[in-house]
Amino acid sequence: MKKNATVYTVAERAGVSIATVSRTLAGSPKVASLTRQRVLQVVDELNYVPHPAARRLAHQRTDTIALVFPDISGPYYSSVIRGVEQATGVHDYNVLIYGTRDKARSDQFLRGLTSKIDGLIFLARSIEEDYLAWLQKQDIPFVLIGPSAPLAPSDSVSVDNLHGAYQAARHLLWHGHRRIAIITGPSNSPDCRQRLDGYKRALREAGLSLPPEWIITGNFQYEGGRTAMVQLCQQDSPPTAVLAANDEMAMGAISAARQYRLRLPEDMAIIGFDDIQVAGMIDPPLTTVLQPMQRLGEKAVELLFQRIRTQGAPWQNEILPTHLVVRRSCGCLTNQGLSQKSRVSALTPFSR
Amino acid sequence: MKKNATVYTVAERAGVSIATVSRTLAGSPKVASLTRQRVLQVVDELNYVPHPAARRLAHQRTDTIALVFPDISGPYYSSVIRGVEQATGVHDYNVLIYGTRDKARSDQFLRGLTSKIDGLIFLARSIEEDYLAWLQKQDIPFVLIGPSAPLAPSDSVSVDNLHGAYQAARHLLWHGHRRIAIITGPSNSPDCRQRLDGYKRALREAGLSLPPEWIITGNFQYEGGRTAMVQLCQQDSPPTAVLAANDEMAMGAISAARQYRLRLPEDMAIIGFDDIQVAGMIDPPLTTVLQPMQRLGEKAVELLFQRIRTQGAPWQNEILPTHLVVRRSCGCLTNQGLSQKSRVSALTPFSR
DNA sequence: CTGAAAGCGCTAACAC
C-alpha cells in the first residue's frame, strides 16, 4: 500500500512550507492567490486528504458526534438515524453509533467517549439521568431526543405529544364516540405521560368521565396492544374507540378486536401514534398521529451544533408539531355508510 | 473544563516514564508487576483514558469501521445496523455510519474516508463497482452485505435467496397451487435475481411452465406490490398464488387483492420475503422467508475483522440460511376448512 | 525491566 500523501509531500512538491499548505486548505485569506493555486493543484494531483487523527490531535476536536440509541429499537428509529446522518453530513461531521446494551458497559464507555466525540445525541431515554449530569459536569454537549429530563435540564427536541393525543381524542369524539379508552406505554416514558395528558384533557373538555379501567398500561409492543384490547373487550361495558400510544400497539389492538369479531372501525375505532411506515398498509389503514422522525434527527443535530459552537447559551427545548393522519381505522373514509349507527351495537365478544 | 489526564500526568504521579505507562496499558509482559500495579492505580485515580486521536496517529489505525447504507432504507436495515454495532462493540471498535446520498459526494467522500476507518461494510448494493475496485487497489478492507459483485470479487455475506424462494414456491405447490406468479424487485438487484431463480427452479421441477406475464418486476415498495397485483388480477387467467420478493410488496399485493374482492388466502395465497417485524401483525399474517438480518450484520463484522487482520487470505463468501416462516397468507393455519376448494373459484375482479 | 527520544501528520503562534 503506497503511503498516503502528507502535508510535507505536498509542501515539497509545491515548493512551499507546510504552513502554507495548511493555510491554503484552511482557506486562510493571507495566501497569495498564485501560491494557493499551486498548492491546490498539487493537492489534487496527489489526492491529498489531511489525516483526520493528526488534525484532531492538533485541533483538539473530533468533527464527530455520537448517536446512542436504546436496545429496543422500533421500526421508526431508522428514520431518526437517517435524519441525523444526513444533517451531520452537511456539516462534514461524522456519526458514530452506539447501542446502550448492557448498563455495565456504559459507565466505562461514556468516559472513553469523551475525546472521541464533540457531542452526543441520545435517542429516547437511552441513558440514566446520572450520566447526563456527569456529562454536563464535563462540559460535553449533548441533546436529548424526547422530553428533556427534569433532573438534568438540557437541550432537547421532542414532539408535541400532548396536542397529538388531544387531537386524536377529539377526532374520536367528533365521530360521536363517548366511550374512549387509551393504551399507554410504559409509565416511565415521558412521551407517554404527555400523550395520556392530551387524551385526558380532550375527554374532560367534552365533559366525559374517565373510568380508570379505560386507561391500560401497555409496553409499546404488538403483544402488549393485543393484551390491552382483550382486557378492554372483556369489560362489562367496553369502549367503542381506543387510542394507542404507538402504532405497534394499535396493530395489536386491531388484531385482538378482530378476534372478538368486532368490525373495524364500525364496532371499534382505533387511532395509533407515530405513523410508522406500515401504518397505511394494514387493514384497515391506520389513522394515527404523525411524528416527524427524520426532522427530529435533523433538529437534534442542529441544536447540538449550536451548543458545540457556543457553550454558554440557555437550553433550548424544541417541540416539533405532530398531526393527525386520517385513514380508515378511525371511521373516516369508510365506503359503506353505516358507520354511524353500528357503533352502538352490542359488543359481546364472540368467544365468551 | 478541567484538562484530561495524559500519559505524562500518569507517569509523573506513578513515578515512572511515559513508556512504562504505555506498556502497562498495552498489557506488555515486560513490566514488573509491582510497577504495573502502581500505574494501574494511578490510571484509575485519574480516570485516565488514552486519547484516541493520539493513539491513532501513532498506531496508524483507527479502531473504527464504517457502515454505508443506501438511501432507500427499508424497515429491516435497522436490524442489520444493530447487528453490526453489537459485534464491533465487542471488539472495542467504533462504527461510523454513512448514507450514500448523492453520488456526487461519494467520490470525494470515499477518498477522505481512507484514514478515518480500518474497513467498510456496504449494505446491499449501496455503491458502484468502480469504487469497490478502487478500494481494493488501496488495500482498504471491506465486505459486502449481499451477493458479491461479479466485477470486483471480495468478501461478502448474503442469504440463501435461491433456497428461500425455492422453498416458498414449493410450499405453494404443496398447497396445490399450479398457477403461481412472482413479483420481483428491480432487475439490478442481485438478491432478486437469485430469488427469481429459486422460484423458476421449483416450478420447473414440478413440470410447470412459466408464462412470462407471471413474472412482474416490482420496486421493493408497497405501491409496486399493489400495481403488480393489479396487473396479475387483470389477466385472463390470473394466478392463484404469488410470491413477492419482499414483504412490503407482499403487503401491497394483499391490499390490491382485497380490492379485487379476493379472499386471502383462499382465492389468492401470498408469500413474502424478509420477515420484517410487522409481517406477523398484518391480516392475514404473512407467510414469508426469513432473512437473519442481525446475523447478517454480525457476520459481516466478523469477516471484516478477519480481513483487517490478515490481508492476504482468499475471499470468503458466506451464505446465511433462510427459512420459511409459515403463517396464514399461504393457506396454512386457516381455521375454516374450505381453503382447498375455494381456490378454483372464479377470479373476476369485482371492479371491472 | 525501564527510560530517552524519535516520530505519527497537522495546526497555530511567532518571526521575518
Next chain:
DNA sequence: GTGTTAGCGCTTTCAG
C-alpha cells in the same frame, strides 16, 4: 505572505 517551530498525546525502537 510565508517559513520556522513548538506542541497535540501516544507508541515504539533503542540503549541501558
